Amino acid sequence: MKQVVAIQRMPETAAPVSLIKSYYVLALLTLVWAFQFANIQIVNVVLERIRTEFNASDTVMGIVAGLAVVLFGSILSLPVARIADRKGRVSIIAIGVAFWSLMATLGGFAQSIIQLILARIGFSIGGSVSPAPGNSLAADYFPKNKLPMAMAIMSTAPCVGGLIAAWIGGFVGTTWGWRIAFMAVGIPGFLVAALMMITVKEPVRGIQDGRNADTRNYSMGETLRFFIENKTFCLMVIGFCFTGSADLALSTWFVPFMERVHQTSMKEAGAFGGTLNAIAGITGVLLGGAVIAYLGKKDDRWRIMGPGLTSLLAGPVLLFFLFAPMPWTYVGVFCAMLLMVFRMGPVLGLVQSVVKVRMRALAAATLFMVGNLVGAGAGPSVLGALNDHLYPIYGKLAIRYSLLYVPALSMLGALFFLWAGRYVKEDIRKSLAE
Secondary structure, three states: OOOOOOOOOOHHHOOOOOHHHHHHHHHHHHHHHHHHHHHHHHHHHOHHHHHHHHOOOHHHHHHHHHHHHHHHHHHHHHHHHHHHOOOOHHHHHHHHHHHHHHHHHHHHHOOOHHHHHHHHHHHHHHHHHOOHHHHHHHHOOOOOOOHHHHHHHHOOHHHHHHHHHHHHHHHHHHHHOHHHHHHHHHOHHHHHHHHHHHHOOOOOOOOOOOOOOOOOOOOHHHHHHHHHHOHHHHHHHHHHHHHHHHHHHHHHHHHHHHHHHOOOOHHHHHHHHHHHHHHHHHHHHHHHHHHHHHHHHHOOOHHHHHHHHHHHHHHHHHHHHHHOOOOHHHHHHHHHHHHHHOOHHHHHHHHHHOOOHHHHHHHHHHHHHHHHHHHHHHHHHHHHHHHHHHHHHHHHHHHHHHOOHHHHHHHHHHHHHHHHOOOHHHHHHHHHOO
């Protein structure tokens, strides 16, 4: 079948992208992801309140916090990313953000657990537009040597979103209830969507990849074959599944863990603990971007081996967090979070570097789709079921023993990242070849 070539200005004839404009777009993309994650995380902060009002089990709450949020959005992210690789990414992101803002706000009006689950599914559908098209967009605003740091800045979004959710959930949720907290984090998304649509223009594809950039449109079969034959990409996806499961499990059940094991209040666990986690997350993500941007100049293998080493080290630190007394628990979770999120910028940047220009959104969507589906299944949902299973034996302390598999997941994912280091140089070379 004859290959279709996109009609566009060639990268070498395009006007250079302003650095100020690049960072403005990056800031806006970070806000998109931050508010999306805040709307995910808000359920975790007020989870006990929702569970009590609807008399739901931990298994059901695990579905509300995990599977309902990622299932449909993760599946839809692939066709959305495919469209984004061929059409305008900016309008796709803006429309999706407006939709998930509406569904997140409507969740505050739910009168039953079923209605809440349906609202979260709607939110998940809108969330399919981010962050994959945003990652692809950023790759056309930043050159290769600045991309790891740009992705690291964007990857602070979950931490910033977690901080927003922690403060709104901790204070608004305590004062006015979880419903008002839902609305407070959902409504700002409408403003972000409007700014994206009005102020951001679509850049020329491949403008940062040089005059020989391969900007051709590949068929779905060719694209999938390229992914499957790309060892670095496949190993990164597997590693991201395990480490992402660890992230989701810890972020979902951190507040209930603190309330049940250490008898902290929702305000302390949500606001103080959430702030501490956010600071650790932002520090770890930026540190990962800066360190790997520096080491990656010397050897591309550091771009995936660095995340592998820190994810491996996170395992024993997580064990310390689970069994340390207060206030050392906070020290443990701070250090563990810093190590766990170190990988984000380098991994997301490398995904954009090992595939061809018009495969980037789909590559990022594939990473997030598989990671989210596995993460939702092997993270919050399984932990909720484990809590229910172990409760007759350990009572409120069951959550501590359920969380033991979080360090195991992080260390297992680390092994796949380290394995990918063997192939990264060759796969980067193949992505640039015509």
